[in-house]
Amino acid sequence: MPSSGTEKDRPVRYVSTRGEAPVLGFCDALLAGLARDGGLYVPQTWPVLPPATIASFAGKPYWQVAEAVIAPFIGGEIEPDALRHMLQQAYGSFDHPVVAPLVQIGDNLFVQELFHGPTLAFKDVAMQLLARLMDHALRARNKRATIVGATSGDTGSAAIEAFRGLDQVDIVILYPHGRVSDVQRRQMTTVAAPNVHAVALEGNFDDCQAQLKAMFNHLDFRDEIGLSGVNSINWARIVAQIVYYFTAAVALGAPHRPVSFSVPTGNFGDIFAGYVAKRMGLPIERLLIATNVNDILARTVATGVYEARGVVATSSPSMDIQVSSNFERLLFDAHRRDPAQVRRLMANLAQSGAFVVEGAAYEAIADEFDAERADEAEIAKAINLTWRSSGYLLDPHTAVGVVAAWKSEPDRSVPMVVLGTAHPAKFPAAVKAACGIEPKLPDFLADLHERPERFTVLPNDLGAIEAFVRQHSRAAQGEAA
Numbered sequence: 001m002p003s004s005g006t007e008k009d010r011p012v013r014y015v016s017t018r019g020e021a022p023v024l025g026f027c028d029a030l031l032a033g034l035a036r037d038g039g040l041y042v043p044q045t046w047p048v049l050p051p052a053t054i055a056s057f058a059g060k061p062y063w064q065v066a067e068a069v070i071a072p073f074i075g076g077e078i079e080p081d082a083l084r085h086m087l088q089q090a091y092g093s094f095d096h097p098v099v100a101p102l103v104q105i106g107d108n109l110f111v112q113e114l115f116h117g118p119t120l121a122f123k124d125v126a127m128q129l130l131a132r133l134m135d136h137a138l139r140a141r142n143k144r145a146t147i148v149g150a151t152s153g154d155t156g157s158a159a160i161e162a163f164r165g166l167d168q169v170d171i172v173i174l175y176p177h178g179r180v181s182d183v184q185r186r187q188m189t190t191v192a193a194p195n196v197h198a199v200a201l202e203g204n205f206d207d208c209q210a211q212l213k214a215m216f217n218h219l220d221f222r223d224e225i226g227l228s229g230v231n232s233i234n235w236a237r238i239v240a241q242i243v244y245y246f247t248a249a250v251a252l253g254a255p256h257r258p259v260s261f262s263v264p265t266g267n268f269g270d271i272f273a274g275y276v277a278k279r280m281g282l283p284i285e286r287l288l289i290a291t292n293v294n295d296i297l298a299r300t301v302a303t304g305v306y307e308a309r310g311v312v313a314t315s316s317p318s319m320d321i322q323v324s325s326n327f328e329r330l331l332f333d334a335h336r337r338d339p340a341q342v343r344r345l346m347a348n349l350a351q352s353g354a355f356v357v358e359g360a361a362y363e364a365i366a367d368e369f370d371a372e373r374a375d376e377a378e379i380a381k382a383i384n385l386t387w388r389s390s391g392y393l394l395d396p397h398t399a400v401g402v403v404a405a406w407k408s409e410p411d412r413s414v415p416m417v418v419l420g421t422a423h424p425a426k427f428p429a430a431v432k433a434a435c436g437i438e439p440k441l442p443d444f445l446a447d448l449h450e451r452p453e454r455f456t457v458l459p460n461d462l463g464a465i466e467a468f469v470r471q472h473s474r475a476a477q478g479e480a481a
């Protein structure tokens with residue numbers, strides 16, 4: 001798999017995984033979201049950080065590590081002072097001084113808490129920066145955008161929090177009606193800002209994501225409303241998520257010592273960020289895909305067959321996903337960046353709901369990733385045992401990562417970091433059922449259940465969704481930026 005390049009400010013170009021969209025710089029890729037050929041943008045080469053640079057991250061504030069990791073992807077398109085200011089603001093909104101702290105819960109087993117942002121999930125880490133980057137790029141172009149996002153609960157709340165009240169954007173979030181937790185739904189539906197619109201779609205998350213992609217692929221509509229995306233199809237989301245792999249690994253001895261990660265996985269964005277960190281020179285020993293019973297990724301790593309089955313509702317609803325967007329980015333690398341191979345596999349998926357990864361491409365994926373699946377009983381047991389053994393409350397998504405770490409027979413001499421993707425108070429019913437403790441929301445959300453809700457229920461129908469988005473898009477109404 002390719003890797004090259006060292007200079008921080010050399011221009012960076014982004015190519016589509018399907019090879020038929022314009023090659024763009026960072027800010028255009030940021031505003032584009034999905035490429036115009038339906039593919040996902042990736043940088044032409046992976047930047048590499050020398051071991052001395054990685055070692056120098058020890059003890060630095062999070063925003064400074066972020067600056068060093070993110071700048072090589074921007075290629076000089078944003079002034080260093082402006083980027084620094086955005087990073088300081090973004091991570092200043094977190095309620096923990098180190099932003100993403102590590103907590104030890106077992107023998108060389110750690111949880112990296114990524115839920116200290118305003119909506120209590122790891123999505124804040126990227127979204128707080130993404131909103132600032134987009135606002136900056138839109139102002140520089142004197143443009144408005146309409147953001148449409150698909151969520152299984154956390155991306156939507158993080159995006160609404162980050163973009164609410166921004167003058168350059170209107171934001172519409174599609175979530176699966178009745179399939180997110182009460183806290184997740186209320187985080188989306190109780191925000192009064194006039195540029196925010198929550199839509200309960202009659203379908204599951206995969207339906208929301210498929211409709212979003214259909215809007216991106218409807219080029220006239222896309223141009224009419226100035227469509228932008230905040231899901232992890234947007235490359236900037238991945239970039240921001242690479243940073244915490246570096247901070248965790250360095251805190252545990254990298255670059256002098258390897259570290260492994262167990263990553264609760266749905267859309268494959270978070271773990272793909274870990275894959276990129278590794279390409280950039282971070283000594284990651286194992287990258288463990290942790291899935292709930294919606295285990296398409298675990299099955300693919302085991303057999304090479306990527307086959308969507310019906311989605312099962314679980315106690316980790318944010319991971320109730322079958323079609324994992326970012327797997328396409330991995331397929332592109334695994335096929336030696338041949339977009340014709342990606343187009344072939346995606347055409348198979350569209351036609352038959354499946355594709356097969358074969359030969360060297362499959363070996364590359366199986367070499368790079370391990371995968372484990374956790375069922376509902378195992379998740380509840382992990383929450384219970386961890387509470388009883390360490391007094392630490394896991395949310396059900398993080399618990400999937402803990403189960404996977406236990407099952408994977410880790411080499412105990414290598415630290416294993418489970419990404420703690422959500423605060424347990426986002427899923428109080430599941431946590432209480434597992435261990436008898438009902439986690440409480442922090443004070444700033446204590447009245448969440450009393451706030452009035454505002455949302456629109458829509459059928460799973462592209463025409464109806466587009467009509468709603470058009471109606472709420474100031475870009476479509478031609479309002480000046």
Ligand SMILES: Cc1ncc(COP(=O)(O)O)c(C=O)c1O
Pocket residue numbers: 121122153154155232264265266267268269270271318319397398421422
């Ligand atoms: C709490 C939580 N954990 C894990 C995941 C999985 O992350 P990803 O989609 O990046 O694989 C998600 C969302 O997908 C989530 O919201």
Ligand SMILES: N[C@@H](CCOP(=O)(O)O)C(=O)O
Pocket residue numbers: 150151152153154155156230231232233266267269318319325
């Ligand atoms: N779990 C996610 C699903 C969308 O993932 P994304 O990383 O592509 O935005 C959610 O909470 O919405």
